[in-house]
Amino acid sequence: MSEPTPTAATPTRDTPRPLRAALCIAVLAGAVAVPFYLEGFWLQAGLFAMSAAIGAIGINLLTGATGQLSLGHAFFLAVGAYSYVFLSSDLGLPTPLAAVAAVIVAGMSGGLFSPIAGRLKGAYLGIATLALIFVGQHILFNAEPVTGGFNGRPVPPMELFGFVFADTPELVVLNVPFGSLERLWFLGIALLAGAAVFARGVLRGRPGLAMNTIRDHEIAAGVMGVPVARYRAGVFVLSSMYGGLAGVLVALVFQQVVPDYFGMLLSLDYLAMIVIGGLGSVAGAVVGAAFVSLLPQLLTRYSDALPLVAEPGSGGVSPAETARILYGAAVVAVVLFLPGGLAGLATRLGRVRLKELRWAKSAPAPASRR
Amino acid sequence: MAVFLELLVNGISVGAVYALIALGFVVIFKATEVVNFTHASLLLAGGYVIARLHPLIGFWAALAAGIAAAALVGALVEFLILRRAHVGSRGVLAIVTIGVDILLTTELTRQIGTEVLALGDPWGDRVLRLGPVTVAETRVVALAVAAALIVAFLLAFKFTGWGVAMRATAEDAETAALMGVRLGRVSLSAWAVAGALAAVAAMFLCVFPTPGLDRGTTAAAMKAFPAAILGGLDSTTGALAGGLIVGVTETLMSGYQSELAFLGRGIGDAAPFLVMIVILLLRPSGLFGTKEPARV
Secondary structure, three states, X not given: OOOOOOOOOOHHHHOOHHHHHHHHHHHHHHHHHHHHHOOHHHHHHHHHHHHHHHHHHHHHHHHHHOOOOOXXXXXXXXXXXXXXXXXXXXXOOOHHHHHHHHHHHHHHHHHHOHHHXXXXXXXXXXXXXXXXXXXXXXXXXXXXXXXXXXXXXXXXXXXXXXXXXXOOOOOEEOOEEOOHHHHXXXXXXXXXXXXXXXXXXXXXXXXXXXXXXXXXXXXXXXHOOOOHHHHHHHHHHHHHHHHHHHHHHHHHHHOEEOHHHHOHHHHHHHHHHHHHHOOOOHHHHHHHHHHHHHHHHHHHHOOOOOOOOOOOOOOOOOHHHHHHHHHHHHHHHHHHHOOOHHHHHHXXXXXXXXXHHHHHHOOOOOOOOO | OHHHHHHHHHHHXXXXXXXXXXXXXXXXXXXXXXXXXXXXXXHHHHHHHHHHHHHHHOHHHHHHHHHHHHHHHHHHHHHHHHHHOOOOOHHHHHHHHHHHHHHXXXXXXXXXXXXXXXXXXXXXXXXXXXXXXXXXXXXXXXXXXXXXXXXXXXXXXHHOHHHHHHHHHHHOHHHHHHOOOOHXXXXXXXXXXXXXXXXXXXXXXXXXXXXXXXXXXXXXXXXXXXXXXXXXXXXXXXXXXXXXXHHHHHHHHHHOOOOOHHHOOOHHHHHHHHHHHHHHHHOOOOOOOOOOOOOO
């Protein structure tokens, strides 16, 4: 009783605090340094990955932590992206306000779905959310005054306290010309960090426990006083707000929103991300998002150097198709051989090494270990 | 009136085809509690085999080959992947089937490319005149075949040993296993049956008046999902009713598109999903689905 037993659920105790802090600072410093060294292609790919990571964190809260499947995530990205364009271009809202409002609109549209999101569970909800995709596509193509129809609409650049996230006016920092991608890079990092910290707080606190209990045993959760339906609906709203934020960011990077992008395939991508990265954790969402969104870009860029991958339009397996086949296979492989995903693999490796260390220090093995 | 009757007949026959797809979907769910998102690609696989083989071996042999191929793909998915995935929740298995679907659909649509493949069916574009109503012959055959298959299936479900094993598994898998039901065989056969039904449905989805099998066929297959869920995922009757509701709604909405212009173009594609939302709002477990006994 006197000695607290170390549990696997608290990785903070596994890694020494100063080490973690140093790691965080190193990652942050690396991220800040990137625009000074890498070219536009990598920045754009990185920004897509950041946007995907924000969206994936959202859907991991819903699917990974609460066990509610959603195939409608692309719809909320669309709501976020189009609301931003509509609010800033047509209603003339200042762009930061439009971005915040777009996230809220995405959350509200998630809330409108809550009578269904709160009552259906698991894969059942997954099929119901297919409706969001098909109805959403229908609206995007047909509500032309708002959405611009098939060709979509241009996205006005973000302007924060007089600082414009666009190529003009010109800006040079440390001899590196700062265009829209370089500027957005920092916005992306800030948004992703904020989104990750918030989700981490949710997952580690009481809501996280409640969500996991609902996933593992709905009835037990209800018996212990968790308002199951309200939680399900609430998490759905939260995840759609994350989707909306990802949509705003991706719109800013693309500079044009088109309905085709927000289809079924995008929703499937998001599910692939969280499975590959690891269900139920923020790190898993980020790792998976990086994997799934960078893979096609890398394959496209190096298609001439890779065997079996043909240039787009030449009849062979195109990079985009290769990427889809690869991560479709990755989803299957992860579930078969790597429960916990890539992030789980990392923690497992880390734990093994720590265990070895501990064993080496305290040999002979403590008798309490069964 | 004639227009309405025509649309209604067409809707029912399309609905019967959707019911076939939904039935396979429900069978898998009942036997294994897995929501199978691979279904659209099983359908595509069956259709693809028929389309590629019919110039070589004739339509009927190609149809048999297509059905066998889709059943085999279904069985392989179960045997090689789902059986070996040890996961905590069924939800994760659903995502695995999404992974398989991504794989299969990408490869098949790549093979199909921009082509529109004819299936070489013997009915062609002949139409049948019943008084004022004109219906494509393929639609009539679809209705007859779907009805026959569904009836045969429901009977088998009730009276054969296989059907009893399947129902026992759906009721309580653990007890069924203790009574000597081989769960592996039950789920394997469920997947094979679902694949076979999907291949038959693929054939009817791709013949006249549809131009043929192309990469958009998966979107048509998607409409079987609302059919399955609005009837109730664990109810075969529900699959039937759901299929008919979806088919009729879609055909009527597309047929009266000009009158419904304020809803926008292509409302027929979104309509099944709107109906699904409305029904789920009223009855969260579908029209014929079992209600969860526990309320929390």
